[in-house]
Amino acid sequence: MDRRRTSSAVARRLTGLLAAGLLVAAVTGLIKLGEPHVPTLSLLVLYLLAVLPIAIFWGTPLAVVTAVLSVWAYAYFFVSPLHSLLLADAQNAIGLGVFLVTAVVVGELAARLRRAALEAQRLSNEQSALRRVATQVAQGVAPSVLFTAVTEEVGRLCDADLARMERYEPDGTVTGVGAWSRVPAHLTVGERFDLDGLSIAREVRRRAGPIRLDSFAGASGAIAQEAQTLGIRSSIGCPITVGGRLWGVVAASKTNDVPFPAATEAQIAGFTELVATAIENAEARAELMASRARVVVTADRTRRQIERNLHDGAQQRLVSLALRLQTAQTKVPPELSVLNAELDQVHGGLTDALDELRETARGIHPAILAEGGLSPALKSLGRRSTIPIRLTLRAQLRLSERLEASAYYFVSEALTNAAKHSHASLVVVTTDITGDALRVEIRDNGQGGADFSRGTGLLGLRDRVEALGGRLNLDSPRGAGTTLTAEFPLTGS
Amino acid sequence: MGLRCFIVDDSTDFLDAARSRLESDGVTVVGVASTIDEALARLDRAEPDVVLVDVNLGSESGLDLARRIQTETNVDPAQVILISTHAAEDLIDLVESVPAAALLSKTALSGVTLRRILDDG
Numbered sequence: 301m302d303r304r305r306t307s308s309a310v311a312r313r314l315t316g317l318l319a320a321g322l323l324v325a326a327v328t329g330l331i332k333l334g335e336p337h338v339p340t341l342s343l344l345v346l347y348l349l350a351v352l353p354i355a356i357f358w359g360t361p362l363a364v365v366t367a368v369l370s371v372w373a374y375a376y377f378f379v380s381p382l383h384s385l386l387l388a389d390a391q392n393a394i395g396l397g398v399f400l401v402t403a404v405v406v407g408e409l410a411a412r413l414r415r416a417a418l419e420a421q422r423l424s425n426e427q428s429a430l431r432r433v434a435t436q437v438a439q440g441v442a443p444s445v446l447f448t449a450v451t452e453e454v455g456r457l458c459d460a461d462l463a464r465m466e467r468y469e470p471d472g473t474v475t476g477v478g479a480w481s482r483v484p485a486h487l488t489v490g491e492r493f494d495l496d497g498l499s500i501a502r503e504v505r506r507r508a509g510p511i512r513l514d515s516f517a518g519a520s521g522a523i524a525q526e527a528q529t530l531g532i533r534s535s536i537g538c539p540i541t542v543g544g545r546l547w548g549v550v551a552a553s554k555t556n557d558v559p560f561p562a563a564t565e566a567q568i569a570g571f572t573e574l575v576a577t578a579i580e581n582a583e584a585r586a587e588l589m590a591s592r593a594r595v596v597v598t599a600d601r602t603r604r605q606i607e608r609n610l611h612d613g614a615q616q617r618l619v620s621l622a623l624r625l626q627t628a629q630t631k632v633p634p635e636l637s638v639l640n641a642e643l644d645q646v647h648g649g650l651t652d653a654l655d656e657l658r659e660t661a662r663g664i665h666p667a668i669l670a671e672g673g674l675s676p677a678l679k680s681l682g683r684r685s686t687i688p689i690r691l692t693l694r695a696q697l698r699l700s701e702r703l704e705a706s707a708y709y710f711v712s713e714a715l716t717n718a719a720k721h722s723h724a725s726l727v728v729v730t731t732d733i734t735g736d737a738l739r740v741e742i743r744d745n746g747q748g749g750a751d752f753s754r755g756t757g758l759l760g761l762r763d764r765v766e767a768l769g770g771r772l773n774l775d776s777p778r779g780a781g782t783t784l785t786a787e788f789p790l791t792g793s
Numbered sequence: 794m795g796l797r798c799f800i801v802d803d804s805t806d807f808l809d810a811a812r813s814r815l816e817s818d819g820v821t822v823v824g825v826a827s828t829i830d831e832a833l834a835r836l837d838r839a840e841p842d843v844v845l846v847d848v849n850l851g852s853e854s855g856l857d858l859a860r861r862i863q864t865e866t867n868v869d870p871a872q873v874i875l876i877s878t879h880a881a882e883d884l885i886d887l888v889e890s891v892p893a894a895a896l897l898s899k900t901a902l903s904g905v906t907l908r909r910i911l912d913d914g
Contacts, residue, residue, distance in 0.1 A: 611849065612804075615878045619899045620810035626903070627810070630817040651900055658880050667879045671848055671856065672887040679886035 316358035320366040323350035328373045340378040341392070344399050347374065348406060355407035356414045363407030370403065371396050429453040430570050437578040440585075446578050447478035448489075450571050451550065455480040458564050460552035462530060465540075465575075466493075466501050467548040474501045477548065485530055497521010500537035500551040508546065510538045510565040514557075531555040538568040542576045542583075550575075589769070596767040600665075600705040607665035610657060618654045622647060669708050673698045677708050678729060686719050687727050687744070695731040695738055703788055706768050707731070707740050710761060714742045714784055717757040722746025722782055737770075738788040749778040761786075795821040796907060799841035801832045801858060802876070803851040811845070811902055818904025829858045836866045843907055844868055846893070848877040848884060856891045863892040870894065874910055876902065 327350050331343045347370035355363035375385050379392050387393045433453055436446050447465050455463030462485065465478035473492045495502040498519035503511040513535040516527040527535075535553040539546055550572055552560070629643050661667070669677040675693040682689040698704070711729055718727055724746030732739040751774065752758050758774065765772040765786045776782040798820050802808050805827070812822045824839035826832035828850065836844065844862065848855040855875060863870050870892035877884055881898045888896045895910045 611878055616804055616807060619878050620804075620806050622900050623807075623810040623814040623902060627813045627817045654900060655880070658883070662879075662883060666883070667849075667877075668884050668887055671854065671884065676884075676886035676889075680883060683882075683886075 313358075313362070316354060316362045317365070319358075320350065320354050320362060320369060323353065324366065324369045324373050326350070327370070328377055331374075331378065335378065340374075341395050344374055344395065347371075347399065348403060351403045351407045352410050355410040360404075360408045360411045363411065364404055367400050367403035367407065371400050374399075426457055426567055426570070429457050430574065433571060433574050437574050437581070440581065443578065443582055444477070446575065448480070450575055451478035452480040454550055454552055454568055454571055455482070457567060458536070458552040458560055459554075460560075461555045462532060462553045464500075464551045464553075465548060466551070468501070468505065468546060474499075474549070481530075488526075493522050495521075495523075497524045499523035499527075500535055501549045504537045504539050504549045505546060508539070510536070510568070512536050512560070514559075527553070533557050534559055536560045536564055536568070538565055538572055540572045540575050540579075542579045547576065547579060589766075592763065593767040593769070596706065596764055597702050600702060600709070603665040604670065604701075604705065607661045607667065608670075610661045610664075611667065615654065615657055615661065618650060618657065622650045622654065625650065665705075666708070669704060670701075674704045674707055674731065677704075678711055678731070681708070681712055681715070682729070685715055685727070687715070687724055689715070690726065690728045692728070692730040695733045695740075697733070699738060699790070703738060703768065703790070706764055707738060707786070707788060710740060710764055710786055711742060713757065713761055713764070717750075717761070718742070718744045718746065718782070720757070721750065722748075724781065733790070734787075736790045738790060740786045740788070741783065743781065743783040745781045747778070748776045748780045748782050750774065750776040750782050758784075795819050796904065796911075797821050797823045797840065797842045798845065798907065799824045799826075799832075799836060799839050799843070800845045801826045801850065801855070802845070802847040803827045803849075803853075804847075807847075807899065811899070814902060815904055815907075820904045820907065829853050829861065832858055833861060833865055836862065836868055841868065842872060843911060844873050845876050845897075845902075846873060848875050848879075848887070848896075856887065859891045859893045872911070874907065 324347065327346050331340060331346060334340075334343050347367070350370060351363050351366045354366045372385065375387060375392075375396060376383060379387055379389070387396070433446070433450055436449055441449075451463045451465045454460070461483070462481045463479070464476060466474040467477050468474055469492065473494055475492050476489045479489050493499070493501075495505070498513075498516060498521055500511065500513060501523070503513065515533055516524045516535075519528075530553075532553040533555060534557055535551055537549050537551040540548040540550060550568055552564075552568070554560070625643060625647050629640065629647070632640050632643065634640075666677050666680065668680050675696055678691060678693060682691050699707075715727060718724055722744045724744035727742060727744045730739075730741040730743075732741075750758060752762065761784065762772045765788065768788050770786055770788040773785040774782070775785075796819075798815055800808055800811055800822060802811070802825070808825045808827075812825070815822055823841050824835050826835055832846075846855040846858050846862075850858065859870070859873055859875060862868050862873055871894050873893040875884075875888060875891065875893045875896045876899050877896065878899055881896050881901070884896055897906065897910070
């Protein structure tokens with residue numbers, strides 16, 4: 301391994317030396333051409349053309365070598381005695397000395413400039429990569445997309461050959477959530493690994509911070525074996541911490557032994573913070589959605605429960621009482637007409653009370669919804685609507701209780717809205733099962749111009765639909781009616 | 794000859810009240826049941842002229858019972874009357890798809906009403 305690293309450095313230095321020789325020879329040739337016309341000492345400066353590129357691409361040490369080589373070539377070919385390194389003239393010696401110092405200083409400056417440019421480029425790349433990821437976080441892209449993007453950015457930025465992102469699971473394993481490789485390689489995403497053997501994830505968890513690994517050689521365990529198969533040598537791993545808890549790890553690996561630069565951990569940290577923010581956002585959003593769904597579902601269930609209690613309790617009792625009263629009335633002798641009239645009155649009052657109770661119960665939760673499902677309930681709703689309604693009910697199957705309730709209240713509230721604001725003379729209600737969604741459309745021929753920012757009616761509708769993971773679309777051009785389309789997913793509701 | 798009536802309802806209080814109400818009108822209650830299984834087991838032997846089925850049988854549905862009466866007993870759907878605590882107009886859209894002669898609010902229950910429905914059918 302060490303030998304490989306050394307041999308590549310030697311090859312590089314040899315190439316530099318060859319380039320230096322060629323450049324010096326070329327410049328020497330150039331001066332030879334100018335020699336008959338111009339004093340050669342003023343052409344000495346041309347050797348900077350050889351020193352500068354060497355300084356830029358191979359650094360200061362080789363630039364010094366080039367400068368010395370230049371002086372040697374100049375002394376040999378142009379200063380008398382020719383074809384000798386002796387200098388007869390002190391002036392020439394000073395001139396060569398000045399050139400040598402100038403060449404070294406200029407070379408060093410050029411080399412520094414080159415390093416600064418490279419560093420600026422690296423920083424700019426890092427900033428661009430961070431900005432790309434931050435934009436994705438702000439856009440709220442799906443976590444899987446973000447994980448893949450971050451893994452790739454980290455891999456490229458660290459000049460790695462492979463990069464992975466893994467999530468720690470409660471059972472002590474890790475799941476791969478993102479993978480990238482410079483050359484095509486089989487990297488598993490979505491698969492769980494045990495942390496029994498050597499792995500970056502295990503070391504990061506043990507150290508509770510960034511770690512470096514030089515080799516997986518001789519290590520056991522599923523991850524170590526995969527790393528060996530992929531030829532991974534030098535690796536670096538950084539923790540992803542979400543809300544104070546270790547969530548996962550980002551790892552970058554090389555298939556050679558050149559260590560990662562010292563600043564790599566800090567570079568990766570910029571990305572892990574973005575990932576943590578995205579995860580926190582996603583978790584907060586999921587919790588919000590869940591709690592909104594709970595609120596809606598609990599409210600619907602409570603309404604249904606109240607209706608059921610009324611039905612099974614007071615309503616049922618009053619019905620039986622009314623029947624018993626009628627039975628009693630049949631036993632009253634005909635001559636007791638006053639008593640009979642009195643009992644008639646009681647029966648009438650009882651029936652009125654029962655009607656009022658039914659009315660109340662219906663407002664809370666229509667019995668027909670529980671008994672017959674969405675279609676009969678919507679028919680019943682349409683019958684009582686103040687605006688004429690046309691129904692096209694293609695969703696005839698019974699659905700889950702919460703879905704039926706949500707779809708029913710959606711239509712009921714939309715009709716109330718239309719009656720209040722639309723000035724419509726007809727509302728068309730359509731239900732459909734398309735794919736794995738219940739689609740409910742309410743179209744009126746009213747004045748249009750409805751939008752979510754005005755009034756709470758439409759917002760309430762959207763809340764109701766989104767609480768069940770659905771989508772609400774509003775199309776309401778001014779003067780051309782309003783169409784509300786809700787899509788409720790059949791699964792998960 | 795008195796009308797023979799079978800009542801299916803999950804409330805014993807109602808079964809009692811309905812029985813006395815109908816019997817005071819000269820209807821004979823030949824059997825009662827509280828669940829779908831009880832009803833299906835007893836119906837054929839009771840040989841009723843009319844079967845009253847509560848739409849809401851607790852955790853079971855009277856609509857299911859109405860369908861099963863059609864397929865699993867000798868009772869004709871024209872002899873089945875759905876009854877409910879709710880107002881008949883609230884549930885009228887339910888009955889379309891159910892094999893039954895009518896839907897009747899429980900408060901409207903009487904011998905006269907039953908005879909009228911059966912005669913109309």
